[in-house]
Amino acid sequence: MRHVIALDVGGTGMKAALVGADGELLHQARRATGRERGPDAVVETILGFAAELRGYGEQHFGEPASAAGLAVPGIVDAARGIAVYSANLGWRDVPLRRLLGDRLGGVPVALGHDVRTGGLAEGRIGAGQGADRFLFVPLGTGIAGAIGIDGGVEEGAHGFAGEIGHIVVRPGGTPCPCGQRGCLERFASAAAVSQAWAEASGDPEADAADCAKAVESGDPRAAAVWQEAVDALADGLVTALTLLDPRTLIIGGGLAEAGETLFTPLRAAVERRVTFQKLPSIVPAALGDTAGCLGAGLLAWDLLETDITDRSEVTT
Structure with a gap:
């Protein structure tokens, strides 16, 4: 059975799969990233x-993988495969495409950014399916984005492209590791909500999920923390939709697991802010933590389809 290897590398864990031509996950596996052992390891x-x-x-399938796709965090030069x-993994200028191709016996390898790769999967087979233009925004430890255009x-x-987490929504506000002050991810990421709720509740172990539960139970302190995050997120999203005019906004990541506790006030906050802009659909991501792996598989299959097209053009 023809298949490709898909790998999604995170700060703490790796998700992997063998993916069939129809996008089916034929085999899945996980492993610790082991960043404490250093970048070479x-x-x-x-x-x-x-x-x-x-x-x-x-x-199990009678043949080796035809290609491989690899999604990694940080800054990625997909064109050169580097x-x-x-910051999380501590590496610099690692030629992963070449190294992985060599280890796998010369099969073609695609390298992609983890969020953009997840966005590719959400756009083609997830919540953005059928949308010619979408913006995928996962709300996790930080906030990033993927701009989808025509598949x-x-x-x-x-x-x-897509670094919406570093749009300044509160000028002169909280310092961000990127060097600016008041970046969106300092107010609306799961990490930012966790920190704000831990301080407001007096419980250093409290996190964003706890804040969402407290909102649902009617805690006014939690409601204030939550609304501050929602307002910051709405400000950032309206800036993005003003520039990009997406048909669909796909919100994922840990904060989106709060469901309508997030989406109901967020849709209202975005609607209050738009003037001339066309209001997009705001929907939850559909693929969960498999998005990056599925996207890596799509990158690998795209490589094979491109190779077939190129060879066809040469012979005609």
Whole structure:
């Protein structure tokens, strides 16, 4: 059975799959990233994990994987196949496409940014299916975004397209590690809500999920924390939709797990802010934590389809 290898590398864990031509997850596996052992060890873990997946495919499907897709965090030069920088993983300028291709016996390899890769999957087979233009925004430890256009995801001239988390929504506000002050992710990420609710509740162990539950139970302190995050998120999203005019806004990540506790006030806050802009649909992500892996598989299949097209053009 023809298949590809898909790997989604996170700060603490890796998700992997063998993906069939129809997008079916034929085999899934997980492994700790092991970042505490250093960047070289992380790279070796990725390569070894992929080699194991190749072996599994040979044993169970009668042939090795035809290609591989790899999604990683940080700054990614997808065109050159280089993981430029990741603060979480500590690496710089790692030629992952070449290294993985060599380990897998020369099969074609696609490298992508984790959020853009997840956005690719949400756009093609998830919540954005059928939308010609969408914006995927996962609300996790930080906030990033993926700009979907006609079945693909925009990389930008330098690989930074979609960094909505660093739109300044509160000028002069909380310092951000990026060097600015008042960035969206300092107010509306799951990490920011967790910190704000821990301070407001007096419980240092409280997190964003606890805040959402307190909102649902009618706690006014939680409601104030939650509304501040929703207002900041709405400000950032309206800036983005003013520039990009998406048909659909897809919200994912840990904060979106609050369901309508998030989406009902968020839709209202965005609607209050739009003037001439066309109000997009605001929907929850559909693929959960499999989005990055599925997207990596799509990147790999895209490589194979491009190769077939190129060879067809040469022979005609």
